[in-house]
Amino acid sequence: MDDPLIAVLGAGVMGTGISTLAVGHGLPVVLVDVDEAVLERARAATATGLRHAQLVGALPPGRAPGELRTTVSLDDIAAAGAVVEAVTERADLKTELLAKVSTLVRPGTPLISNTSGIPIDEIAECVQRPGELIGTHFMNPAYLISMVEVIRGRRTAEATVKSVLALLGRLGRRAVVVRDAPGFVTSRLLHPMINDAARVVSEGTATVEEVDTLMQGCLGHPTGPLRTADLIGIDNLVDSLTVLHARTGDERCRPSELLLEKVRRGELGRKSGLGFYVYREAAS
Amino acid sequence: MSAEVHPELASVVEEKIAAFVAEKTGTRPEVGQDLFATGVANSMFALELVVFLERTYAVTVAGADLQLPNFRTIGSMAALVGRLRAEAAADGDG
Numbered sequence: 001m002d003d004p005l006i007a008v009l010g011a012g013v014m015g016t017g018i019s020t021l022a023v024g025h026g027l028p029v030v031l032v033d034v035d036e037a038v039l040e041r042a043r044a045a046t047a048t049g050l051r052h053a054q055l056v057g058a059l060p061p062g063r064a065p066g067e068l069r070t071t072v073s074l075d076d077i078a079a080a081g082a083v084v085e086a087v088t089e090r091a092d093l094k095t096e097l098l099a100k101v102s103t104l105v106r107p108g109t110p111l112i113s114n115t116s117g118i119p120i121d122e123i124a125e126c127v128q129r130p131g132e133l134i135g136t137h138f139m140n141p142a143y144l145i146s147m148v149e150v151i152r153g154r155r156t157a158e159a160t161v162k163s164v165l166a167l168l169g170r171l172g173r174r175a176v177v178v179r180d181a182p183g184f185v186t187s188r189l190l191h192p193m194i195n196d197a198a199r200v201v202s203e204g205t206a207t208v209e210e211v212d213t214l215m216q217g218c219l220g221h222p223t224g225p226l227r228t229a230d231l232i233g234i235d236n237l238v239d240s241l242t243v244l245h246a247r248t249g250d251e252r253c254r255p256s257e258l259l260l261e262k263v264r265r266g267e268l269g270r271k272s273g274l275g276f277y278v279y280r281e282a283a284s
Numbered sequence: 285m286s287a288e289v290h291p292e293l294a295s296v297v298e299e300k301i302a303a304f305v306a307e308k309t310g311t312r313p314e315v316g317q318d319l320f321a322t323g324v325a326n327s328m329f330a331l332e333l334v335v336f337l338e339r340t341y342a343v344t345v346a347g348a349d350l351q352l353p354n355f356r357t358i359g360s361m362a363a364l365v366g367r368l369r370a371e372a373a374a375d376g377d378g
Contacts, residue, residue, distance in 0.1 A: 052331045055350050144327055209310070223326070231328070279332075 003027055003066065004081025004167070007105075009097060011035075011042035011070070013233055013271055014114055015086035017142035020049035023066040024059045024143055025171050030069045030076050039070040053143045060172065078104050082167055084136070086114040089239035094118060095126045102127040110160050110167070112136050116232075116240045117183040117191070119247070120153035131157030134164050137184060140231055149186050150177045182247035183240070190228070191241050192252035195259065197225040201276075202258045208276045226276040230269035234262045297341075297362040304336050305358070315359045320352065330355055337361060343368040 006022045008015045011033035019029045023046065033039050046068055053059045069076070077083060083101055087093050094113055101111060111133045113123055124130035135151030148168055152161055161177060168175045178185050197211050206214070212224020221228075229237055238255045245253035262268070262275065269275030298315055306312040311324045319325035325333065333355050334345050343365060345354075354364045 048331070051334070051350060052327075055330055055334060055355075056327045056352055141328075223328075 005030060005079055007032065007077035007080035007083045009033075009074075009077075009083065009085045009101070010087035011038045012086065012088070013140055013236070014138060014142065015084075016042045016045045017049060017140055018084055018086060018114065018138055019068060020046045020053065020141075021138075021143040021171055021173075023068050024050055024053050026060075026063040026066050027170070028066040028069070030071060030080065032071055032074055032077060034072060036072060039072070043068065043070060049141065049143050052141070056144065058144050058146075058172075074100065074104065077101065078106075080105055080109060082110045082112060082164070084112045084114055089115060089118065089236055089243060091118050091122050091243070095123050098123055098133065099126040099128075102129060102132070108132070108159075110134060110164050112164060114138055115151075116236070117187040117243045119182055120151050120180050121155065124153050124155045130155040132160050134160050135180070135184075136164070136168075137186060139186075140233075146172065146174055148173045148175045149184055150175045151180055151184050152177055153180045183244045183253075187240055187244065188248075190225075191237065191244060192250065194225045194229045194232075194237060195241055195252060195254075195256050198229070198256045198258040201226070202256065229259075230275035230277055230279070232269065233271055234259055234268050234275055238263050294362050294366055297365050298358050300340065301333075301337070301361050301365075302358050304340075305333075308332065313358055315362075316357050318356050319358075320356055325355075333361065337365055341365050341369060343372060 004027065006027050006029045008019045008029055008031045011031050015031065019031045022029045031039065031042060050065060083105060085094060085098055085101065087097060098111055098113060107129060109132065111127060113120060113133065114136050116137055120133060120135040124133050127133050133153060134156045135153065137149040137151065139145040150164065165175055183191060200206060200211055201208055208226050212226050215221040215224045238259050241253050241255045244250065266272055267274045270279050273279050302313060305319065305324065308329065309324050313319055313324055330352060337343065338345060349364060354360055
């Protein structure tokens with residue numbers, strides 16, 4: 001188990017970023033998705049991500065990258081030392097997939113559900129060994145942001161927490177372990193704030209740039225909430241807000257019309273080249 | 285042939301990079317200004333700078349060149365472009 005194989009499920013923005021992080025730290029990765037075209041893009045994005053990480057000094061020096069294998073066959077994860085599920089932010093999809101995964105891997109393999117807000121215990125019901133299920137909330141890009149929120153579910157075993165913290169340490173991440181709740185800590189605080197920032201813009205109080213500039217200059221936010229929305233992906237943000245609204249009843253979490261409109265138009269943020277800002281150089 | 289390097293082009297390269305930074309960030313930097321220390325650029329924008337230089341000047345930034353210090357100022361980026369183009373010209377048909 002010197003170099004455990006990391007299985008990553010879902011080759012979207014987060015799955016690709018986590019894969020990049022792992023191979024960048026020398027661990028082999030098998031990245032699974034249902035769509036070959038998505039995997040093709042993920043391979044290219046991983047190569048770009050590794051360059052990005054090297055550029056800003058986010059990779060350990062002198063370590064050869066791990067091998068990245070991509071596949072559409074879930075059976076290829078059987079030998080994994082840890083599984084990271086990073087599919088779309090919907091409890092039903094995560095539950096169905098992790099139930100299947102728990103029958104494929106060896107007992108003792110941590111099942112890590114990467115989510116920005118779905119309570120881990122909702123999924124634990126359906127896996128074979130609920131003690132092996134744990135949550136993480138990586139930020140985007142996972143290979144640049146060194147802090148990770150870790151979620152201990154009601155049934156998560158201590159051994160699972162230990163093993164995942166060791167893995168994160170190996171990936172050069174720092175972790176804070178929190179209890180299970182909708183949106184945990186970071187999304188519970190950040191997502192309604194971004195939602196409000198979009199409302200502020202819709203109401204004509206200030207422009208996108210003005211909102212971000214004020215939040216940066218007055219409150220020390222590193223990029224501003226609307227640039228953060230573009231980085232998260234506005235579709236993902238709406239999914240997470242929907243999760244939060246359904247579980248907390250907090251009206252500040254009901255996705256604002258401007259966010260919904262952007263999703264309808266395909267203006268999803270950085271990944272689509274356009275969101276609150278234009279990213280034509282970074283896209284494609 | 286067009287890869288031949290003229291010394292006077294450095295200022296043209298600097299101007300083009302500065303215009304790109306101004307367009308993307310809303311701030312027009314000085315040639316020697318540290319874009320990262322002064323908050324004009326961050327780690328996300330760093331990659332956009334690399335991609336911009338590679339596409340605009342048909343160069344590849346790799347290996348030891350792929351490090352933030354090369355992208356700190358307009359001047360350091362222009363110098364990198366100048367060196368990579370000179371190396372490409374020397375490696376090519378000349």
